[in-house]
Amino acid sequence: MAHAANTTETPRTAKLAFWTLTSMVVGSMVGAGVFSLPSRFAQETGVAGALIAWAVAGTGMLMLAFVFQNLAVRRPDLDAGVYAYAKAGFGEYPGFFSAFGYWASACVGNVTYWVLIMSTAGALIPALGEGDTILAIVLSSAGLWGFFLLIKQGVKEAAAINRIVTVAKLIPIGVFVILALFFLDPGVFADNFAGADYAGSLFSQVRGTMLATVFVFLGVEGASVYSRHAKRREDVGRATITGFLSVFAVFASVTIVSYGIMPMAEIAELRQPSMAGVLEAAVGTWGMVFVSIGLIVSVLGAYLAWTLMAAEVLFVAAQDKDMPRFLGRSTKADVPVPALALSTALSQVVLAVTYFSDDAFNFALDLTSALTLIPFLLAALFAVKVASGRDGTPARGGSSELTVAVLASLYTAFLLFAAGLKFVLVSFIVYAPATILFVMARREQGRRVFSPGEAALLAVSIAGAVLGVVALAAGWITI
Template sequence: MSQAAAHETGNQAPPAVKLPLFTLTAMVVGSMVGAGVFSLPSRFAEETGVAGALIAWAVAGTGMLMLAFVFQSLAVRRPDLDAGVYAYAKAGFGEYLGFFSAFGYWASTCVGNVTYWVLIMSTIGAAWPGLGDGDTAVAVVLSSAGLWAFFWMIRRGVKEATAINKVVTVAKLVPIVIFVILALFFFDAGVFAGNFGGADYAGSLFSQVRGTMLATVFVFLGVEGASVYSRHARRRSDVGRATVLGFLSVFAVFASVTIVSYGIAPMGELAGMRQPSMAGVLESAVGTWGRVFVSVGLIVSVLGAYLAWTLMAAEVLYVAAKDDDMPRFLRRANAVDVPVPALLMTSLLTQAVLIVTSFSDDAFDFALNLTSALSLIPYLLAAGFAVRIGVRSDARTEGGRTSRRETVIAAVATVYTAFLLYAAGLKYLLVSFVLYAPATVLFVMARREQGRRLFSPGELVVLAVSVAGAACGLTALAAGWISL
């Protein structure tokens, strides 16, 4: 329950649970190391060879490190802002774009959660054909049961859920590290050399690198995890430290998993592997037990990531409601500081997307790419806000404004994120608008509760663009120009 809600009911709001540096870092690592890392060998081999992969990781690593530095800087420079991505967009570009950032970030986490259930079911489906690639009716029913089991566990308390996440974060890194070690032991230099330049189906080096960008965005989602949960940090400086420590740890893991796989099998074979392709790679190297080993590690990893992302999604809605940018019913929390209405909405949207993606030609890839596209606008607005406070003095900014170094880093992060929007392509941008435009109903509800004017002239322009984009997206879907 928020302070405002507590005042209305005559009760005192429960204090926010405070988390140490290690727990915040585990939230970052736990949210990033999930479904994505287990799909990397096939996803990269579909687009590029070793040379393109090295360039792609250099670009993605640099760009995402700049974003990590942006969140670190903003945590220090604007300690008054909570919920990271959403709060920065609102402070920099107004309430309506801040609302879109909150909704887009929240929606991306819900769609991302769908990829976790699809991948779990696909993994089990290797032994139980009835689950297919994670998109059959049986798979949807079992995924739904797991989804609501997590809802009931999380609503028991943030402290209990984050304690589980710490254990799971350590446990899931073990099989990934062992995979890299075994892949190096069975590494074939000849196969690696044959994969270096890319296969015949790969295009130019630029198109190869561009084709991997959404995959790299997906695996790095969660770099802002500590920032999103900043109200729970024991020390504000821990938010920035956790962000950078978490990023550097997982970057080394992701790049290693991708590159060593090129030394196990030819690109065409890697590209055709069933997801999770990491299991197929290890099976090629050591036999059937390798697939089983990775599959067990995947289930642990994905369930841990699902926990972390669900916590962050509910937190964003909760803080947005406290700031009057979402309807008031979302600001309620129970006695153990869990925002239950926000958690319920998160579970409901995840359930809806889970059902929709079951009709997709490739449920996993579609959900993965849509997750990445939805997250890019919130990232772009956060980076743009960091640039803004670097070039304009503001009494609310610690030190008046950021340093020149911080401003340059923010500018690089902004350019990188804009490039990612280009790399995503028109299809996912239009589908994103289909989700963004209807969400305005929540913004209107919040404004009416406050007795305020619904839209300013500038906000009407943003509304018109979002509605036009949604109309184009629906038309393209109906006409078959784009498909799920």
């Protein structure tokens, strides 16, 4: 690799303070998702279902946030949170799957950012369409590699930029909520309460919103993933909870106030970013322009945070010898360049695939959410082991810590059910080929490639991938 020459020196580890870690959490969560919430929710449910969905998602994700907080304190020896917890709890191969799944979800999620930017610009430049035309993909690709060059300059510098952007992007979202409240029509809000004719039962309405809520909450684990850079270990948990509660209030507000501006059937048909269309209906064209500018700032900031986290997971996994050793190299500026390059390359591949999707943005959004569910579930189940003392450490948290871990596990299992068979199968198509990296790492160490239990898990993943490919080829599922 071109950067091998500068990887021989011991890198300095950048140390991040509490508010910088908090901005990493907020910056990771407030990205493309919040600007798509009005349409995504209106396609599935009305006000009643939205309130229930946010109550379920908020409670479930708060439990996960507490899980990451508790694990950061109870197991400070584990870095790169999500991946490290799966490995410590269930072995190297499940840990590898967790690392790869979390990393892949970050890379796919980054694609949604570029699709949304191009879709936003497409309102003025028709050749960009909804972010899925040839021109849009070419320009998005240029953006991908431009950020690669930026982040190469150093982790601390990139994190500082993210802190500034996090503040800047919250302003237009706050203005949207205030204006929407001012122009809210009680009659329209009441008509949208029960949902439109196309909405099914209340349960199916709530279930239909779950992947969207997972997507917007991705990043709640951001401080945990970046824990090796924290100045103080206890800041990891505090940043997680502070960031989550702040962002939850924003997401729920954006969704609910939108129902008072337009009939939900009209909101459902808005092009993304649907928040721009809602504000345009309330105050005119300037509202659309205002939100569109805020979106571009927000998305670029979130892209920066997620690219950092994606590379960090690969880097730490390689340092732990669960990924090929070339991914464990970093520069003197503490930038894991090979991991960063592979992350950018996967995003490039997924970006090209969106050209063949019926709905590029929603496909990438839902796949991002589905890929994250297995890593989240394994982390929550590991928290159950820790809380009950079954991981080899004393159980000190009492019944409250165990209750939180169990609730987080049940919530994540429900999300897998809500995702549906389609995205589970597509996830297997992504997971199964990744085992090549695991094989490379084992062979570098001269170790047996698979234990009997690992071979069984491999067989399940391959079977799921084959079924997924057959289902796509036969048209049973579509992307």
